[in-house]
Amino acid sequence: MEKVNTNKLNTILLAEYGCKIHNMPRKSTGLKNTKIGFSSKFKEGFSLLELSITLTIISLIIAAIVAGQNIQKQAQLQQVITDISTISSAYQQFSASTESGGNGAAPGDFSGAQSKFGSTSTDNGDGNGYLATSVGNIGTICSVTGNANEELMFWQHLQLAGLISGSYDCKTTGSAGLKATQIKNGYYQAHKLSTATGAATRRLNIQVSKYNVTNSTMGSGLFSTLDASAIDTKIDDGMPTIYSISNGDAHTSNTQAGDGADQAAGNCVKTSSTPNTYNTTNLTGTPCMLYFYVE
Numbered sequence: 001m002e003k004v005n006t007n008k009l010n011t012i013l014l015a016e017y018g019c020k021i022h023n024m025p026r027k028s029t030g031l032k033n034t035k036i037g038f039s040s041k042f043k044e045g046f047s048l049l050e051l052s053i054t055l056t057i058i059s060l061i062i063a064a065i066v067a068g069q070n071i072q073k074q075a076q077l078q079q080v081i082t083d084i085s086t087i088s089s090a091y092q093q094f095s096a097s098t099e100s101g102g103n104g105a106a107p108g109d110f111s112g113a114q115s116k117f118g119s120t121s122t123d124n125g126d127g128n129g130y131l132a133t134s135v136g137n138i139g140t141i142c143s144v145t146g147n148a149n150e151e152l153m154f155w156q157h158l159q160l161a162g163l164i165s166g167s168y169d170c171k172t173t174g175s176a177g178l179k180a181t182q183i184k185n186g187y188y189q190a191h192k193l194s195t196a197t198g199a200a201t202r203r204l205n206i207q208v209s210k211y212n213v214t215n216s217t218m219g220s221g222l223f224s225t226l227d228a229s230a231i232d233t234k235i236d237d238g239m240p241t242i243y244s245i246s247n248g249d250a251h252t253s254n255t256q257a258g259d260g261a262d263q264a265a266g267n268c269v270k271t272s273s274t275p276n277t278y279n280t281t282n283l284t285g286t287p288c289m290l291y292f293y294v295e
């Protein structure tokens with residue numbers, strides 16, 4: 001075999017690849033056992049220019065990630081507003097389609113649900129005018145230990161009427177029974193707790209909060225104070241609670257807020273001021289849940 005000219009080979013390797021052959025055995029039949037070493041220019045540290053370029057690229061990547069996250073968050077918040085509008089419209093349409101004697105039935109409370117949607121699809125509500133969380137003797141499809149929750153049946157009745165998308169089992173709090181937001185672990189709940197004339201609880205309201213996976217309950221904070229305030233300002237009055245105006249009448253706010261069940265009092269709503277305001281000095285976490293009155 002022809003003898004290797006290491007000097008010539010090193011010249012080529014250094015010029016093309018920045019490395020060279022060293023410790024070449026005197027007696028060799030080829031490149032077997034040959035060691036390759038990099039030249040010193042590959043062992044030197046980065047220059048200031050190279051470091052500057054690298055840091056600039058990293059900064060641009062981080063800025064792009066943050067901008068993308070902000071765009072995603074704004075889209076999620078806008079979707080909450082869109083969903084509330086959809087739910088409100090669906091509720092009004094449902095009530096109109098079940099109107100009898102001048103009074104339309106609320107989904108969930110609708111006593112003719114099985115006749116309209118099928119006896120194997122859902123249960124009837126008790127038809128008393130509000131959404132009860134525990135109603136007995138109305139069927140077996142939505143019942144848990146003999147009682148059904150009309151607040152959960154609300155979503156199934158709307159879905160069966162073709163007014164909202166999704167699938168709802170009418171008996172489970174959480175992903176199986178509630179309409180989800182695009183915000184992680186966030187869900188919508190329907191409340192209509194009274195038939196008393198003039199009572200705020202007589203109006204249907206949609207609560208938007210976080211599902212606590214630890215104890216399987218709703219009501220934890222889902223929004224930051226700034227985000228809750230921005231939503232309220234965009235579609236209502238920017239005030240988190242009902243308050244009295246100068247003539248003594250109650251101001252009926254269509255969007256209200258409260259401290260999440262996982263929060264200390266005042267983390268979301270500042271009650272020390274009149275009227276109450278959002279505690280926008282608290283920039284920690286997501287202390288707020290929202291209520292939207294849709295009738």
